[in-house]
Amino acid sequence: MTAIIEARVALVTGAAGGIGRATALAFAKTGARVVVADVNLTGAEETAQLVIQTGGAAIAVRTDVTQAAAVEALIQTTVDHFGRLDYAHNNAGIATDSLSGMVSTAEYSEETFDRIISVNLKGVWLCMKYELPRMVAQGSGAIVNTSSVLGLIGSKGLAAYVASKHGVAGLTKTAALEYAQYGIRVNAVCPGVIDTPMVADILANPKIAKAWVDSQAIRRPGAPAEIANAVVWLCSDAASFVTGHMMAVDGGQMAQ
Template identity: 55%
Template sequence: MSMTFSGQVALVTGAAAGIGRATALAFAEHGLKVLVVDLDSAGGEGTAELIRQAGGEALFLPCDVTKDAQVQQMMTQAVDAYSRVDYAFNNAGIEIEKGRLAEGSEAEFDAIMGVNVKGVWLCMKYQLPLMMAQGGGAIVNTASVAGLGAAPKMSIYSASKHAVIGLTKSAAIEYAKKHIRVNAVCPAVIDTDMFRRAHEADPRKAEFAATMHPVGRIGKVEEIAAAVLYLCSDGAAFTTGHSLAVDGGVTAF
C-alpha cells in the first residue's frame, strides 16, 4: 500500500534537526509544501534549503512553541503563505533530565513541561480551529516510549510524554467528527545529533542503548518519519487517538 495524501501542506515543529528534519524532508519528497518551524533559525532555514535544493517548496517560520503569541503568529504566517495546513507534526521537544525524581529542579520541570506539553497544547490550540474551518486534517504529536511506561531517572520527561499522549487521545475524541485525526508517535532511542552528543564522552553508553532494543540497534530518524507520514496518510484514515510505538520491540516485553 502506498501512502497517499489528499492535502498539500505539512507543518513540522522542531524541524531544524533530527526527527523533525527527516520528517520535513519526507513530506517534501511526497510532493507536499512544508512549513519548517523551529526556534533554531540556522537549523530551520537549513532544513528548508535542503528541501528547496531537492526541488521542493518550503518556508521556515521561527517560533518558540512555549509562547502563545509566537505560536499564534506562526500559524497566521502559515495561512498567509499557503492558505491551509493539512498535516501537522508537533515534534518540538527537549530532554535535559539525568537524575532521580527528588534530584530534579523546578527549572528543569518548567523547561521540560513548557516545551513538551505546553508547546504541543499551544500548537494544537491553533491548528485545530484552522483544520475545522478547512474541512479536516491530521495531526501527529511526538510522544515517546517513556510516555507508555516508566523511565527511571527521567521522571519529568516521562510525565511530559504521558501528558502528550493524554492530549492526543482527548483531542482525537473531541474532533473525530470534524474530520480531524490526532495520533502520536512514540520512538525509543533514535540516532540523532542529540543522542550522539550525549554519548560522545562514553561510547559504552551508546552500545548499551543498542542492546536495550530487541532488534539489537537504535532507531533511525527516517523510520520515525515513515511512521509519521503513515499516520497522516489516507492509509491511516480509520486511525485516531493511537500512540504508535516505533521502538525496535522495547514495549513488547
Template identity: 55%
Template sequence: MTSNGTIYDMRDKVALVTGASSGIGRATALAFAKAGARVMLADVQDEAGDAAAREIAACARLRGGDARFVHADVSSAADVRAMVAHTVETFGGLDYAFNNAGIEGALAPTADYPDETWQRVLAINLTGVFLCMKHEIPALRARGGGAIVNNASILGLVGFASAPAYTAAKHGVLGLTKVTAQELATEGIRVNAVCPGFIETPMVMERGVALAHDDAARREVAGLHPMNRLGTSEEIAAAVLWLCSGAASFVTGEPLVVDGGYVTR
C-alpha cells in the same frame, strides 16, 4: 514515505513541522516534501532551520511543493499563534501538523530534579503540544479536515529512572492526544501520536544519554531494543506520514510505537 520506498501523493497539501531544524523533525519535513507537500519548518534554531528549509525546498519543488522556515518557540502562545497564521498566509491553509519540538532536560532523580528544568521541560514538551493543537485545529477545520501527529516517546508508555520531567511530559502528550482525538473524531480531523524508541538524533547522541562518544553505553542502550539497534529519524518520519495519509483513515487517538520492540520487554 512507506517502508518499501514508495511516496505518498501529498501534492496540494500543507504540512507544519515543529522542531524541524534537525533529527526527526528535519527528516519528517523532508519526507513531506518528497511527497509533494508544501512544508513549513518551525524551530528556535534560526540558522539551522533556515538552512534545512532551503535544502528541503529543492526536493519539494521537484514534486510541486515548497518549504519555508519560521521562528517559533512552542512554549510561547504568541509564537505558536503567529507560526500557524504564517503557515496559512504563506501556503493558503493547513492539512497536516507534526508537533515534534521537544527537549530532553536533565537526568536526575526526582528528589534532586531542578525546579526550573522541570518547568522548562513541561513548557516545551507538553504545554507546547497543547498550544500547537489549540491553534492548528481552527486551521484544519477551515480546510475541512486533516491530521495531527504529536511526538510522544516510549517514555509516554513506560518509566525511565532519572528522567521524571521528560517522562511525565510524554505521558501527558498521550493523554492530550486521546482527549483531542475524541473531540475531533466526527470532524474529519485525526489526532495520533508516534512513540519512538531511542533514535539516532542529536538529542540522544550528543545530549541526554549522549551515546555518540561512549561505545559501551551505545551498545547497552541498543540492547534494550530486541532489534539490538537504535532507530533512525527516517523510520519515525515514515510512521508520521502514514498516520497523516489516507492509509490511516480509520486511525485516531493511537500511540503508534516505533521502537524496535523496546516496550515488549
C-alpha cells in the same frame, strides 16, 4: 512512500534537525508543501533549503513553541503563505541538558522541571490549540504529536521528560475524541532510541549506548527517517481509520 495529495500543506515543529528535519523532507517527497518551524532559525532555514533543493516548496519560521503568540503567528503565517494547513507534526522537544542532567525525582530542580514540561507538553498543547480551529474550518486535517517510548513506560533519571511524554499521550487521546467529528485525526508517534543530536552524548558513551540499544529487539538506534515514515503514514489517507493511537516505532523495545 505513502501518497499524499499534491499541494497539501504540512507543518513540522522542531524541524531544525533530527526527527523533525527528516519529517519535513519526507512530507516534501510526497508533494506536500512544508512549513519548517524551530526556535533555531538557522537550522530551520537549512532544512527548508534541503526541501527546496529536492524540488519541494518550504518556508522556515522561527517559533518558540512555549509562546502562545508565536505559535498563533506560525499558523497564521502558514495559512497566509500556503493557503491551508492539512498536516501538523508537533515534534519540538528537549530532554535534559546532558547525561549529567539525569537525576532522580526528588533531585530535579523546579526550573528544569518547568522548562521540560513547558516545551514538551505545553508546546504540543499550544500547537494543537491553534492548528485545530484551522483544520475544523477546513473540515479535515491530521496531527501527529511526538511522544516517546517514555510516554508509555517510566525511566530512571528522567521524571520530567517521562511525565511530559505521558502528558502528550493524554493530550493526543483527548483531542482525538473531541475532533473526530470534524474529520480530524490526532495520533502520536513514540520513538525508541533514534540517532539525533538529542541523544548524541548517550550514543557517544559506549556503556550507556549499549544498554539503551540492547533494550531494542532490533539492536541499533533508529534513523530519523524511520520515524518520519511513520508520521507521514499516520497523516496519509492510508491511516483514515487510525486516531488516538500511540504508535511505538522503537525497534521492538515495547514488545518486552
